[in-house]
Amino acid sequence: MEVILAEYLGFCYGVKRAIRLARDSASPGRASTLGPIIHNPQMVERLAQEGVSTVSELAEMPDGGTVIIRSHGVGPAIYREAEERHLTLVDATCPHVKKAQLAAHALAEDGCTVVIVGEKKHPEVKSIYEWSGEGAVIVETEAEAEALPSCGKMGVVAQTTFSGAEFEQITAKLLSKSNDIHIIRTICTATDQRQKAAIELAGRVDMMLVIGGKNSANTTRLAELCAEQTTTHHLETASELQDAWFADKKIIGITAGASTPDWIIREVYQKCQKK
Ligand code: SF4
Known part of the structure; x- marks a missing residue:
């Protein structure tokens, strides 16, 4: 294989x-x-x-x-x-998270209503929110951005692991909500790099294996992006590999979330080679 x-x-x-x-x-x-x-x-x-x-x-x-x-x-x-x-x-x-927290804090101090573009339940987003002063809001979708009331001064920051493309779509909606809007794109390159590399690989293999915690937001996102390209399985460890997945497959691609240890990636890689 x-x-x-x-x-x-x-x-x-x-x-x-x-x-x-x-x-x-x-x-x-x-x-x-x-x-x-x-x-x-x-x-x-x-x-x-x-x-x-x-x-x-x-x-x-x-x-x-x-x-x-x-x-x-x-x-x-x-x-x-x-x-x-x-x-x-x-x-x-x-x-990078610290930078987003400090940016949100500075925007709030400067009189902005802070909008955090990110997943509401994500601990990083909660931490940024707590630095964002009164009246801060978390926005996860274009529809939520559209539903926001207009405000005077608006400051926008992002969850570091948020999709760059979705951030652009959401901020495009926010532009109509304030005449004085300050957008700070606090997205980390590690996420962009992993997502782009995963999409590129998924486009030329028969199956993608995405390794990482089922509770990891960035791993789940990688799995979603790969699934748009090819058959994809999200697994935490090599013990979850199933023989049936490999039937009729010639080339397998592997990616892993930013919180997946090397030893688990190695184990999955070695087991796949033997299939
Ligand atoms: S993905 Fe990693 S490097 Fe990027 S902000 Fe999160 S912890 Fe930091």
Whole structure:
């Protein structure tokens, strides 16, 4: 079986950095990430074995413990609470996410109604929202943008992993909502690179395998884009591969989300080669 890896796949800069910072802070029972470090259960489990557990709120942290802020970032209240509780805070917020948070904050300070283009339930979007001042809104679709009331000054930022094309469509609708609109395209190139490479590969193979957490937004998006081109399966680990998928297939393409560890990609690649 011919198996081709996408030109860009797997861990992005922000995730690699977050995992390195978490590992550097490992201390069994004392170091925890606030929420899972990335949307990949296998990686979360591996880190737990190395001495970095997961808490869902700071109240679960022991006094004097170390809390690691994951790449999605958090709002200002968490920094205040950590300081009040004298916790050591290791900030692994991806610098690109930080840039979106700071841009949203600056726009709000400048009197803009901040519009965040992104998925409402995504933790990164929630973190940007918390830096965006009163009256901020999250918009996920063109229809939602169209339904917004007009406002004086508007500032627009994006979820870093949002599709570039959809961002353009949504901002086109927003242009009619304000005569004083400031658009900051805070989309990260890692996402664009992975999406473009996946679409290109999907266009020339018989089947695409998209590896990554089922709860990972960027992996799910990659799977949707590939499915528009060819037969596509979204899997978390090599154990999910099914022989029936490979019947009549000659060339297989593989891509993986920005939160998928190398060892899982390698395992899937090697198993596919043997089919
Ligand atoms: S996808 Fe981009 S913004 Fe998100 S963590 Fe990775 S490098 Fe940072």
